[in-house]
């Protein structure tokens with residue numbers, strides 16, 4: 001690798017600021033040091049905690065197996081950084097190259113990494129959201145509070161939204177022996193992420209495990225008692241449920257508000273960047289010194305028609321952070337693209353679910369191994385005659401195989417003869433995704449339009 005003069009100087013004495021001190025921020029910082037950056041490194045995070053892992057919050061903390069403060073991310077190496085924790089970045093001045101902080105201070109940088117991730121979408125009515133007994137799950141503090149309440153054995157938990165987080169919360173409640181109702185606007189759990197065919201299997205799983213699952217239902221109001229404790233939920237079918245805990249699992253919102261007015265191409269869908277993780281400005285021009293990684297980023301991917309992908313995937317946050325960090329300290333020809341094939345896992349109701357690719361792009365789905373009836377299978381999604389994604393229930397060993405099929409645009413339906421074929425043969429059926437225009441908790445991987453420089457797209461900043 002050739003390192004030119006300015007790059008060598010920057011590596012030795014440049015100033016890097018990372019905003020968002022969690023998974024993507026930490027892995028980027030480690031990569032910077034690993035690849036020889038010896039300049040000043042500042043980590044800014046609005047949470048009071050050092051970087052911790054979120055997947056165990058729903059899978060272990062809510063089961064009482066791990067304390068909420070026990071999911072710190074393992075450190076790959078020392079990063080010798082100045083940590084500014086418990087203080088949010090509130091603004092960005094691109095001309096002066098300064099980040100404004102909530103405590104009134106400012107931090108200057110030569111290169112900036114934006115890794116501010118997402119937050120839980122709150123319940124839309126503040127007075128109801130403030131009732132004692134209403135929870136969201138995104139942070140370790142959220143998990144600590146919810147775990148404590150579940151340990152007090154509420155009579156019934158209501159989970160609002162049956163995406164991955166809602167379904168995992170419901171699973172944890174059942175494992176703790178708690179009565180749980182799940183209310184889902186769509187026709188089945190996980191339907192936005194995996195489509196109706198798989199959603200029907202997810203619904204079976206929930207009901208077999210004793211969940212009172214109510215689909216095509218919305219919660220119209222949460223009602224409290226005079227002391228401000230949640231006591232009842234009203235549903236769109238006119239019924240009411242007595243509940244003392246409600247978990248709002250309506251998906252995530254990208255943390256981009258602090259970038260309003262900065263001139264970056266940032267909005268509700270995230271911060272747009274090129275495949276090298278460099279942020280676009282509002283005109284669709286790529287910036288030189290501002291990089292993006294993790295859940296807050298949206299970047300184009302050639303495998304998926306160069307559409308911009310917004311991902312909420314652990315593995316993507318790590319891979320994109322590593323690429324962003326590498327590119328931050330590399331000269332043009334040595335930079336590399338972030339072309340990670342989306343991959344996600346979930347554990348719920350005793351089943352290990354994995355997906356690869358972009359399932360919501362799938363027009364059809366075909367079970368290729370195992371059987372839906374046994375809840376142990378692999379299935380491929382097809383788009384315009386090629387494999388675009390795959391999902392497995394307790395059949396994870398097929399996921400790598402399908403990753404390779406997606407990368408090579410292999411034909412759909414899959415043309416290989418494999419073991420463990422489903423009894424009736426491989427028969428594609430419509431994947432049955434709901435209309436993406438309908439409001440829902442949303443899948444964890446979404447196509448979010450074309451390049452911001454494409455005139456068909458109107459950019460919507462967080463504040464006009």
Ligand SMILES: Cc1cc2nc3c(=O)[nH]c(=O)nc-3n(C[C@H](O)[C@H](O)[C@H](O)COP(=O)(O)OP(=O)(O)OC[C@H]3O[C@@H](n4cnc5c(N)ncnc54)[C@H](O)[C@@H]3O)c2cc1C
Nearest residue numbers: 020022023024046054055089116117118294295312313314
């Ligand atoms: C309960 C749960 C279960 C999950 N399970 C899975 C799973 O099974 N598989 C999977 O692939 N993924 C899973 N995920 C998703 C995975 O955790 C995320 O993809 C990952 O955390 C993304 O990392 P990130 O660093 O980009 O963002 P985040 O983890 O969201 O971190 C962003 C950080 O930036 C901070 N921040 C935000 N705004 C500011 C600001 N203005 N100033 C300073 N700091 C700011 C945030 O508070 C946060 O600490 C799960 C997530 C949750 C919540």
